[in-house]
Amino acid sequence: MFTDRLYNHAKPIWDSYLEHPFVKGIGDGSLDLEKFKFFMEQDYLYLIDYCRVFALGSVKATRLDTMAMFADLLHSTLNEEMDLHRKYAGRLGISKDELENTKPSSTLLAYTSYMLNKAHQGSEAEVAACVLACTWSYNVIGKALNENEGASDHEFYGDWIKMYASDEFTELAEAMKKLMNELADDKPEREKAHLEEIFLHTSKLEYLFWDMAYHKKMWLENTDIMNS
Numbered sequence: 001m002f003t004d005r006l007y008n009h010a011k012p013i014w015d016s017y018l019e020h021p022f023v024k025g026i027g028d029g030s031l032d033l034e035k036f037k038f039f040m041e042q043d044y045l046y047l048i049d050y051c052r053v054f055a056l057g058s059v060k061a062t063r064l065d066t067m068a069m070f071a072d073l074l075h076s077t078l079n080e081e082m083d084l085h086r087k088y089a090g091r092l093g094i095s096k097d098e099l100e101n102t103k104p105s106s107t108l109l110a111y112t113s114y115m116l117n118k119a120h121q122g123s124e125a126e127v128a129a130c131v132l133a134c135t136w137s138y139n140v141i142g143k144a145l146n147e148n149e150g151a152s153d154h155e156f157y158g159d160w161i162k163m164y165a166s167d168e169f170t171e172l173a174e175a176m177k178k179l180m181n182e183l184a185d186d187k188p189e190r191e192k193a194h195l196e197e198i199f200l201h202t203s204k205l206e207y208l209f210w211d212m213a214y215h216k217k218m219w220l221e222n223t224d225i226m227n228s
């Protein structure tokens with residue numbers, strides 16, 4: 001299957017997510033709250049643009065069921081995933097306005113600009129490739145962290161783990177893999193290689209996103225002029 005090929009190519013990067021101190025810190029509950037707050041703020045902006053990518057998926061869909069799937073994903077991201085962020089923001093004392101007015105970091109801009117560019121230029125297959133690593137890798141991470149004894153009962157990080165390890169979320173990741181396989185199957189090798197490149201780039205950007213949050217890096221670390 002095409003998604004096996006994608007996974008095999010990206011495996012070293014995906015394995016490194018679980019070794020990253022940000023991800024490990026969610027899993028063992030030791031992550032500094034300020035780092036998580038930085039992550040949540042940037043991630044909220046990320047999700048706003050991510051919704052636009054889903055909307056482009058609906059625009060470009062050639063079949064009604066694919067159009068509906070992208071529309072459902074847009075709806076559930078706006079209402080479920082972003083609600084997790086709004087709830088965490090409430091617990092961290094950040095208002096909805098503050099969340100929406102967060103200044104974007106360089107990594108966030110790189111990631112969202114890349115996805116939007118590929119989604120605008122490409123077909124529905126490129127849109128599916130843009131969104132696949134993000135959903136699938138969060139499910140892999142959520143399930144791996146959920147295996148840590150007591151992790152999902154952690155009073156602060158437990159809800160995050162529960163959401164991404166849930167059966168509903170696993171079904172969503174599986175549905176996106178299925179869609180990617182359907183859309184890629186009859187494509188020539190040149191196009192498959194392009195889809196694979198998008199998957200690899202977004203997988204690397206996922207790692208950069210964890211790392212950005214861990215270091216609370218806006219543009220350059222420890223450079224006030226660039227960070228203002």
Ligand SMILES: Cc1ncc(C[n+]2csc(CCO)c2C)c(N)n1
Nearest residue numbers: 043046050076077081134135138209
């Ligand atoms: C940097 C970053 N990467 C992936 C996700 C996870 N995610 C984003 S949209 C979506 C689809 C369903 O809402 C999922 C799973 C995230 N939040 N932030």
